[in-house]
Amino acid sequence: MNIPFTKMHGLGNNYIYIDGFKVDLKEEHLPNLAKDVSNVFTGIGSDGLILMLPSDFADVRMRIFNKDGSEAMNCGNGLRCVAKLAYDLGYVKTQTFKVEAKSGVVDAEVELEQGLVKNVTIDMGQPILERSQIPMKTLTGAEEDHVIQEPFLVGEEDLYATAVSMGNPHVVFYVDDIADAPIQTVGPAVTDDQRFPEGVNVEFVEVVNDSEINFRVWERGSGITQACGTGACAAVVSSVLNDYVPKGDEVTVHLDGGDLMITWKEDGHVMMKGPAVTVASGEYYWQKI
Numbered sequence: 001m002n003i004p005f006t007k008m009h010g011l012g013n014n015y016i017y018i019d020g021f022k023v024d025l026k027e028e029h030l031p032n033l034a035k036d037v038s039n040v041f042t043g044i045g046s047d048g049l050i051l052m053l054p055s056d057f058a059d060v061r062m063r064i065f066n067k068d069g070s071e072a073m074n075c076g077n078g079l080r081c082v083a084k085l086a087y088d089l090g091y092v093k094t095q096t097f098k099v100e101a102k103s104g105v106v107d108a109e110v111e112l113e114q115g116l117v118k119n120v121t122i123d124m125g126q127p128i129l130e131r132s133q134i135p136m137k138t139l140t141g142a143e144e145d146h147v148i149q150e151p152f153l154v155g156e157e158d159l160y161a162t163a164v165s166m167g168n169p170h171v172v173f174y175v176d177d178i179a180d181a182p183i184q185t186v187g188p189a190v191t192d193d194q195r196f197p198e199g200v201n202v203e204f205v206e207v208v209n210d211s212e213i214n215f216r217v218w219e220r221g222s223g224i225t226q227a228c229g230t231g232a233c234a235a236v237v238s239s240v241l242n243d244y245v246p247k248g249d250e251v252t253v254h255l256d257g258g259d260l261m262i263t264w265k266e267d268g269h270v271m272m273k274g275p276a277v278t279v280a281s282g283e284y285y286w287q288k289i
């Protein structure tokens with residue numbers, strides 16, 4: 001089967017995008033397709049697969065599959081890229097419109113520079129802080145409402161966890177120097193830790209000052225990526241909860257792939273602004289069907 005695709009990235013967090021308005025794929029093929037296209041040696045190479053689809057509730061719908069074939073509820077970089085793709089392909093005609101993800105419907109606004117979409121702002125909605133909804137368990141069975149700087153032993157590392165859901169689960173650990181963050185060891189151990197029954201995206205944050213943080217991520221289902229939009233939002237929410245940055249102010253999140261501008265507004269909504277870039281388009285020759 002020959003499948004037309006577009007490769008896009010948001011700060012290096014790259015996915016293969018398929019236009020589901022035109023291409024009809026069977027549900028049971030999607031996890032394997034995600035694994036196959038993501039393989040850098042035998043596929044195209046990506047952090048996963050994203051489908052742009054018609055929606056009953058919004059102007060366009062996003063579905064995201066990680067590199068390991070698992071489907072996620074949300075993807076910040078994916079939302080910005082789907083917004084750009086929908087605008088570029090003419091599925092939406094206005095610069096503000098709605099995008100549906102599995103976690104809910106969000107507002108998107110594309111910014112044009114000489115007629116081309118460069119930056120996209122997404123209203124990511126309100127973070128979820130209740131432990132049971134992240135979801136996160138305790139080893140002791142205690143049921144504190146929020147998870148803020150909770151002692152979290154993993155292997156030899158004595159860490160403190162702050163947990164936030166942006167529709168998908170995140171845990172944030174603070175480090176003194178982002179260059180020394182134990183991402184290769186703690187990332188995979190925490191993502192599979194029994195305290196997170198659905199797995200978790202693992203973020204390390206170094207606070208630079210009250211308007212800037214450094215950030216690295218181990219993504220559930222994809223491993224280390226250059227950027228994670230929902231992760232950057234979770235990191236800013238966590239940094240407000242820990243009194244490192246003020247609520248209501250814009251925070252620059254420095255990720256491996258570049259900067260995202262995140263604001264946790266007084267009304268509770270998290271705004272994310274950043275680039276969306278188209279890299280290539282072509283046909284993927286899928287041998288399996």
Ligand SMILES: N[C@@H](CCC[C@H](N)C(=O)O)C(=O)O
Nearest residue numbers: 072075076077168228229230
């Ligand atoms: N890279 C994404 C998040 C993708 C999904 C995540 N790995 C999960 O399993 O929840 C982003 O930009 O938010």
